[in-house]
Amino acid sequence: MADIHLDPDVLSALRDVMEDEFSTLIDTFLADSEQRLRQLTVAGDATQLLEAAHSFKGSSSNMGAIRLAALCHDLEQRSKERNLSGIELLIADITREFALIRPLYEDERTRAGSAIATVRPY
Amino acid sequence: MIAVQAALEPLTILIAEDSAADRLLLSSIVRRQGHQVLTAANGAEAVEAFRQQRPQLVLMDAMMPVMDGFEAARQIKALAGETLVPIIFLTSLSESEALARCLEVGGDDFLAKPYNQVILAAKIKAMDRLRRLQETVLQQRDQIARHHDYLLNEQRVAKAVFDKVAHSGCLNAPNIRYLQSPYALFNGDLLLAAFTPAGDMHVLLGDFTGHGLPAAVGAMPLAEVFYGMTAKGYGLAETLREMNAKLKRILPVDMFCCATLLSLSFQRQSVEVWNGGMPDGYLHSIASGERTPLKARHLPLGVLTPQTFDDRTEVFPMALGDRVFLLSDGVIDTCDVNDQLFGVERLQQVFAANRQPDALFEDIEQALRDFRGEARDDVSMVEISLLDPNLLSPPAPIYSDSGQSCPLDWSVSFEFRAATLKRFNPLPYLLQLLLEVHGLRTQSGALYSVLAELYSNALEHGVLGLDSSLKRDVAGFARYYQQRNARLEALEDGYVRVHLQVTPEGEGGCLVIRVEDSGKGFDVERVMARPVDPVRLSGRGVSLIRQLGRNAHWTDDGRSARVEFFWEALA
Numbered sequence: 001m002a003d004i005h006l007d008p009d010v011l012s013a014l015r016d017v018m019e020d021e022f023s024t025l026i027d028t029f030l031a032d033s034e035q036r037l038r039q040l041t042v043a044g045d046a047t048q049l050l051e052a053a054h055s056f057k058g059s060s061s062n063m064g065a066i067r068l069a070a071l072c073h074d075l076e077q078r079s080k081e082r083n084l085s086g087i088e089l090l091i092a093d094i095t096r097e098f099a100l101i102r103p104l105y106e107d108e109r110t111r112a113g114s115a116i117a118t119v120r121p122y
Numbered sequence: 123m124i125a126v127q128a129a130l131e132p133l134t135i136l137i138a139e140d141s142a143a144d145r146l147l148l149s150s151i152v153r154r155q156g157h158q159v160l161t162a163a164n165g166a167e168a169v170e171a172f173r174q175q176r177p178q179l180v181l182m183d184a185m186m187p188v189m190d191g192f193e194a195a196r197q198i199k200a201l202a203g204e205t206l207v208p209i210i211f212l213t214s215l216s217e218s219e220a221l222a223r224c225l226e227v228g229g230d231d232f233l234a235k236p237y238n239q240v241i242l243a244a245k246i247k248a249m250d251r252l253r254r255l256q257e258t259v260l261q262q263r264d265q266i267a268r269h270h271d272y273l274l275n276e277q278r279v280a281k282a283v284f285d286k287v288a289h290s291g292c293l294n295a296p297n298i299r300y301l302q303s304p305y306a307l308f309n310g311d312l313l314l315a316a317f318t319p320a321g322d323m324h325v326l327l328g329d330f331t332g333h334g335l336p337a338a339v340g341a342m343p344l345a346e347v348f349y350g351m352t353a354k355g356y357g358l359a360e361t362l363r364e365m366n367a368k369l370k371r372i373l374p375v376d377m378f379c380c381a382t383l384l385s386l387s388f389q390r391q392s393v394e395v396w397n398g399g400m401p402d403g404y405l406h407s408i409a410s411g412e413r414t415p416l417k418a419r420h421l422p423l424g425v426l427t428p429q430t431f432d433d434r435t436e437v438f439p440m441a442l443g444d445r446v447f448l449l450s451d452g453v454i455d456t457c458d459v460n461d462q463l464f465g466v467e468r469l470q471q472v473f474a475a476n477r478q479p480d481a482l483f484e485d486i487e488q489a490l491r492d493f494r495g496e497a498r499d500d501v502s503m504v505e506i507s508l509l510d511p512n513l514l515s516p517p518a519p520i521y522s523d524s525g526q527s528c529p530l531d532w533s534v535s536f537e538f539r540a541a542t543l544k545r546f547n548p549l550p551y552l553l554q555l556l557l558e559v560h561g562l563r564t565q566s567g568a569l570y571s572v573l574a575e576l577y578s579n580a581l582e583h584g585v586l587g588l589d590s591s592l593k594r595d596v597a598g599f600a601r602y603y604q605q606r607n608a609r610l611e612a613l614e615d616g617y618v619r620v621h622l623q624v625t626p627e628g629e630g631g632c633l634v635i636r637v638e639d640s641g642k643g644f645d646v647e648r649v650m651a652r653p654v655d656p657v658r659l660s661g662r663g664v665s666l667i668r669q670l671g672r673n674a675h676w677t678d679d680g681r682s683a684r685v686e687f688f689w690e691a692l693a
Contacts, residue, residue: 010236017239018150025150029143054185058214059141061236 005101010064011108023109029063030105033098040075040091049087050079056094063105068097133250134158136177138168138194139212140186148181148212148237155243165189169197172207179249180209181233184224192227199228206256208249212237280338281307287345291316292323295514300504301483309500310337311450312379314345316352319553319570321388321514324352324361325506327448328381328423329400340379340424343368355550355570358385358394359433362423366431369424378424382416382448386440388511389571389666392599393446396435398422402466403448405438406479413473414438416446437603439596445479445507449486452500456490464493528560530631533623540613543581549574552620559624561631561689568670569633569687575663576637576683577618582606584641584681585616590663616640629691635671636684643679650676 018025036059039052057072071094078087135157139145142163149159160177162168166189168182180198184191195209211224214235221232230252231245284307293300293315300313310330317323326348330337344365351361362383369379380399387393395416397403403416420432440446449469456464472489476482483503490501534555538548553570556562562569582588586609592602621636649664668674671685 013239014147017147017154021146021150025143025146028146032141032143051185054214055141058183058235059143061214062144062147064236 005065005067005097006104007064007066010062014064015108025063026105026109029059030102032059037095037098040094046079046082046084049084050076053079065097065101068094068101071097132156132158133179133246134160134175134177135246136160136162136168136171136175136180138162138165138171138180138186138191139183140164141183144183144212144235144237151237151239151242152181152246154239155246157246165191165194168194169201172198172201178207178253179246180207181212182209182229183212184220192223195224195227195229204260206253208253210245210249276335277308280335284338284341284345287342287349291349295323297323297507297509297514298325298504299480299483300502301487302502303500306500306502307338307341308334309452310341310379311452311500311502312341312344312381313502313504314348315506316349317514318352318385319355319566320574321511321567321571323384323386323388323506323514324348324358325384325386325446325448325504326381327400327403327450327502327504328379329450329502330379331377336377340369340373340377343372344379344423351550355553355574357547357549358383358396358435360547360550362396362433363428363431366423366426367428370427373424378422380418380422380451382418384446384448384506385435386446386506386508388508388514391441391508392437392439393508394435394437396420396433401449401451401454403446404473405440406445406447407441408443408445408479409441413447413470416448434607437599439593439599440508442508442510445505447482447505448503450500450502452502453486453490456494456501458494464490468493529558530624530626533621535622536620538618538620540585540615540617543585543616543618544610544613548620549577552622556622556633559631559633562633562687565687565689572667572671572685572687573635575667576635576685577620579663579683580618580637580639580641583644584639585618586610586613587641627688630689632689633687634684635687636682638678638682641681643681646676646680649680 014025015022033056036052036056040049040056043049043052053072053076057069057076060072061069071090075087075090075094078084078090135152137145137148137152137159139148139161140163145161145163149161152159160171160175162171164186168180168191169189171177172180180195182191182195186194191211195211198207198209208230209228210231210233211229212233212235213220213224224232230249233242233245291314292298293313295315298315302311302313303309306313310332312326312328312330314326314328315323326344328341328344330340347365347368348361351364356364365381373379378399382395382397382400382403385394393405395403397416397418398420399418399422402418405414405416406412407414416436416438419434419436426432454464454466454469458464468489469486472485473482476485482505486503487501536548536552538546542548549570552573553566556569556573557566583590586606588602588606588609590602592598592605617640619636619638621634621638623634623636625632625634667683667685671687674683674685676683
C-alpha cells in the first residue's frame with residue numbers, strides 16, 4: 001500500500017547518499033513541506049500557486065514521494081492554464097497526501113537512527 | 123545506487139536552490155563526489171557567493187525567490203568574464219521555451235529532478251573538461267601573446283642597440299638621403315656611412331640572406347669592422363677583405379651578405395665602388411643626365427675564403443652635384459599579383475621620367491605602389507651626392523687617453539718594397555702613430571689627406587710610372603685606374619720610403635714628413651708653375667699638399683717630397 005506513496009528505491013538511495021544526515025534530510029523535507037502547504041492555502045493568485053506547486057513538486061520527487069509529486073504536478077499545470085475552479089479540492093488532496101506520508105517518513109527516520117545505533121558499537 | 127568515484131581534482135561548486143531539502147540532498151551528493159560545496163538559497167545570494175569565493179562550477183535552480191536563476195546566471199557569467207564557469211540548471215521545467223531560456227542566459231546544461239547521482243557526476247565531469255579546455259586555450263592564448271610581446275621587445279632592444287652602433291656614423295650628413303623601413307634590420311638590410319680621417323665618405327648598403335633575428339645578427343660585426351676601419355683610415359680593399367673574412371668565419375654556410383661599398387672623395391671628386399651581389403647602383407651625372415650603372419662584379423661578402431676573395435674596385439670621376447644611387451633587391455624584386463617582377467627596365471623608366479632629382483625616392487615608391495598595389499617593407503634606397511667639402515663637417519674624432527704619455531721627440535723611417543706595396547696599405551699605421559702626438563690631432567684630416575696624397579703620388583707616379591695627365595677626361599680616368607691595377611699586379615721592384623720626424627718647439631712642436639720613391643721623378647718647376655686649380659681631374663694631389671701642409675717642396679727631380687706641420691701649445 002505504501003509503495004504507491006513512497007518509492008522504496010529512492011528512499012534506499014537517499015539513505016545511501018545521506019548516511020548520518022538521512023534523518024536531518026527528512027526533518028528538513030517535512031519542515032519545508034509544511035511551509036509549502038501553508039503557501040498553497042494562502043496563495044493569492046495563480047502565479048504564487050504555480051511557484052509553490054513547482055517547488056513542492058521538485059522536492060517531493062527528489063524524496064521519492066511519488067503521489068505527492070504527481071498531485072503537485074497537476075496543481076502546477078492547472079495554475080499555468082489558469083484553470084482554478086475547484087482547485088481547493090486538489091489542494092485538499094495534497095494536504096491529505098502529505099498527512100499520510102508524514103508518519104511513513106518519521107518511521108524511516110527512526111529506522112535510520114536504530115540502524116546507525118546498531119552499527120556504531122563496531 | 124552505484125558509488126561514484128571522486129573527481130580527480132576536487133572543484134568548488136556553488137549550489138543555488140531555494141528548497142532546503144533539495145539543497146541538503148544535492149550538497150551531500152556533490153560532497154560525496156569529492157567536491158567542496160557552497161550553498162545559496164536564492165539568486166542574489168548566489169551572485170554574492172560567486173563574487174566572494176569564485177567557485178568553478180554552479181548548480182542553479184531556475185525558480186527562486188528574490189532573484190531567479192536566470193538573472194543570477196546572467197550576472198555570474200558577466201562576472202566570470204573570459205573564464206568558463208559552467209552553469210548547470212536544476213529544473214523540473216519541461217517546456218522547451220523555459221529550457222531555451224536557460225541556455226540564452228548562459229546556462230551550459232540541465233539536470234532534471236529527481237536527481238540522479240550518476241548523471242550528475244557525469245555532467246560535472248563533462249563540464250569540468252570543458253572548463254579546463256577553455257582554461258588551457260586562454261593560457262595558451264596569453265602565452266602566445268606574451269611570447270609575441272617578448273619577441274617584439276627583443277626586436278626593439280636589438281634595434282636600439284644596433285641603432286647606437288649604426289648611427290655612430292654619418293647617415294645624417296647633408297649629402298645623404300636614404301629610405302629604409304624602420305625594421306629593415308630584420309629584413310637583413312643594412313646601411314652604414316662614415317667619414318675617413320681624410321674627410322672621404324664610406325657608404326655601405328648591405329643585404330643579408332634570410333629574415334628576422336638571424337639576418338640581423340651578422341649586421342653587428344659588419345658594422346663594427348666598417349666603422350673601426352673607416353675611422354682608422356683604411357681603404358675599401360682592406361676593409362672589404364676584413365669584412366669578408368669575418369663574415370666567412372662567423373656565418374653559417376647558407377648565410378652571406380650582398381653589399382655595395384663606396385668611397386666618395388670630395389677632394390679628388392671621385393667615387394670608388396665595390397659591388398658584391400647587389401643590384402646595379404647608378405652614378406648620375408647631372409651635367410649630362412647620364413646614369414652609369416655600378417655593376418656587381420663580385421660574389422657577396424662571406425662566401426669566398428680570404429685567399430680567393432677579390433677586393434678590386436672601380437673608380438669613377440664625379441662633378442659637384444653628381445649623385446650615386448644604391449638600392450636593395452626589394453625594389454626590383456617587388457612582384458605584382460601575377461608574380462611579375464618590377465625589374466630593372468621599369469626602374470629605368472622611372473629614372474627617365476624623373477624630373478626633380480630630389481623626388482626620385484617618392485617617384486620609385488609611387489611606381490612600386492602602382493605596380494603592386496602595396497609597398498613592400500624591405501625596400502632600401504640611398505642617394506649620396508658630391509658636395510663642396512666645405513659644406514660637410516666630418517665629426518671630430520674622440521680620443522680617450524689623457525696625453526701624459528704623448529711622445530714629442532722622435533724620428534722613424536720606413537721602406538716599403540714591391541711585395542709590400544702590392545698588398546699593404548701603411549697609411550692607417552702611420553696615421554695612428556702620428557696621432558699619438560696630441561698636438562697633431564686637431565689637424566688629423568689634413569695630415570691624413572697630405573700623407574695619402576704623398577704616398578699615392580710616390581706609388582702611382584713614382585714607382586708605377588703612371589701619367590697623371592691620363593686623368594684629364596672621364597675615359598682616361600678609367601684607363602688610369604685599370605693601368606694602376608695592372609702595373610701594381612706586375613710590380614717586381616721599387617720602393618716608397620717614408621721618414622717622419624717630430625721635434626718639440628717651445629710649447630708646441632713640428633712634424634716633418636719626407637716621402638721618397640724609386641721612380642723617374644718629374645719636372646718640379648713645371649708642375650709648381652701651374653696655378654692651383656681645383657676643377658681639373660689631374661694634378662690635384664700637388665695643389666692639395668701645398669694647401670694643407672707648410673713649406674711643401676720637392677727635390678731630387680721630384681723623387682723626394684717634404685712637407686711640415688706645426689702646432690702650438692695645447693689649450
